[in-house]
Amino acid sequence: MIKLDHLEKTFISKKGKVEALRDVSLEVQKGEIYGVIGYSGAGKSTLIRCVNLLERPSKGMVLVDGTDLTSLSSQKLLLARRKIGMIFQGFNLLKTATVYDNIAIPLRLTGLPKSKIDERVKKYLSIVGLNDKTDAFPAQLSGGQKQRVAIARALSHEPEILLSDEATSALDPDTTESILDLLLKINEELGITILLITHEMHVIQRVCDRVAVMENGKIIEQGKTVDIFTRPKEETTQKFVNSLFNHQLTDEITRTLQDSGKIVSFKYIGSSSNDPALATISKKFDVYPNILSGNITQLKGIPFGSLLVHLKGSIEETDKSIQYLKEQGIIIEEVPRR
Numbered sequence: 001m002i003k004l005d006h007l008e009k010t011f012i013s014k015k016g017k018v019e020a021l022r023d024v025s026l027e028v029q030k031g032e033i034y035g036v037i038g039y040s041g042a043g044k045s046t047l048i049r050c051v052n053l054l055e056r057p058s059k060g061m062v063l064v065d066g067t068d069l070t071s072l073s074s075q076k077l078l079l080a081r082r083k084i085g086m087i088f089q090g091f092n093l094l095k096t097a098t099v100y101d102n103i104a105i106p107l108r109l110t111g112l113p114k115s116k117i118d119e120r121v122k123k124y125l126s127i128v129g130l131n132d133k134t135d136a137f138p139a140q141l142s143g144g145q146k147q148r149v150a151i152a153r154a155l156s157h158e159p160e161i162l163l164s165d166e167a168t169s170a171l172d173p174d175t176t177e178s179i180l181d182l183l184l185k186i187n188e189e190l191g192i193t194i195l196l197i198t199h200e201m202h203v204i205q206r207v208c209d210r211v212a213v214m215e216n217g218k219i220i221e222q223g224k225t226v227d228i229f230t231r232p233k234e235e236t237t238q239k240f241v242n243s244l245f246n247h248q249l250t251d252e253i254t255r256t257l258q259d260s261g262k263i264v265s266f267k268y269i270g271s272s273s274n275d276p277a278l279a280t281i282s283k284k285f286d287v288y289p290n291i292l293s294g295n296i297t298q299l300k301g302i303p304f305g306s307l308l309v310h311l312k313g314s315i316e317e318t319d320k321s322i323q324y325l326k327e328q329g330i331i332i333e334e335v336p337r338r
């Protein structure tokens with residue numbers, strides 16, 4: 001549905017050249033929620049703004065439904081953009097217009113008849129749960145309600161794709177949850193494909209089917225959310241995944257424990273548990289597993305857990321037990337010595 005093909009974007013400013021996108025390729029399938037995560041400055045905003053050509057790439061193609069948007073005339077681009085809605089961190093509402101008009105004004109510009117506009121405004125305000133706020137002004141709304149109006153405005157053009165530029169970053173945790181639930185509903189019930197950017201792993205974990213991790217203008221890792229979460233390869237991805245779990249061991253405790261064995265982290269998905277595995281290795285090898293901490297969260301509704309375990313024993317025995325667990329298909333990672 002969306003294909004970014006070898007995108008490059010270089011900004012030339014007074015301070016010099018910035019390569020915001022370096023050979024970025026990704027594909028978003030119809031009907032999925034695709035997330036791009038990265039730290040500040042990684043290039044996420046530039047990437048998402050290239051999808052509707054708010055930013056023109058310096059090189060590469062932006063294909064939406066097989067059409068390269070970079071090759072379209074401005075008239076055709078205008079039409080192609082109608083398929084693509086967008087929401088922003090700062091909501092971008094007209095302060096002097098009511099909720100109704102915030103949605104109706106852009107529709108009037110498309111030449112839609114008044115009765116149709118009225119129908120659409122009411123329909124999409126109802127979908128976002130705000131039909132009692134039609135006459136309110138943005139200043140009278142909470143952040144979450146403002147984002148709902150922005151979502152209704154984007155949906156009122158009946159797009160096939162919704163781009164979300166850090167849509168929950170300015171919201172408190174509870175409101176973030178409710179907006180993420182709304183994105184899931186829009187995706188499931190209206191079949192809208194969603195591409196979102198975020199710096200919060202929690203957002204990816206809650207709603208995304210697939211994810212790309214960005215660093216320094218490049219995609220360093222991409223795949224199904226479940227694969228990236230359970231077997232992150234790159235250091236930055238590992239940091240993002242670990243940010244979901246609050247395994248806090250001081251360096252001193254870590255060193256003390258590592259003097260008498262190894263510390264490993266287990267990841268598990270679904271209803272499986274690692275308890276039998278720990279019992280097995282304590283029988284099979286001369287090691288004594290001791291659970292230091294455990295955390296469980298959800299990956300798009302599926303339980304996803306992590307356990308931090310001290311394997312007390314000699315280097316040889318702990319190595320053998322780790323190898324054995326890997327052979328059993330258990331996702332296990334050794335915490336490096338500190």
Ligand SMILES: Nc1ncnc2c1ncn2[C@@H]1O[C@H](COP(=O)(O)OP(=O)(O)OP(=O)(O)O)[C@@H](O)[C@H]1O
Pocket residue numbers: 011012013018019020038039040041042043044045046047199
């Ligand atoms: N218009 C611009 N002119 C010059 N440099 C820019 C411009 N827009 C972005 N950049 C630079 O491109 C790089 C990527 O910026 P971008 O905003 O895409 O990153 P980001 O991952 O979205 O970060 P953030 O979350 O902080 O917005 C940064 O180094 C930024 O300073």
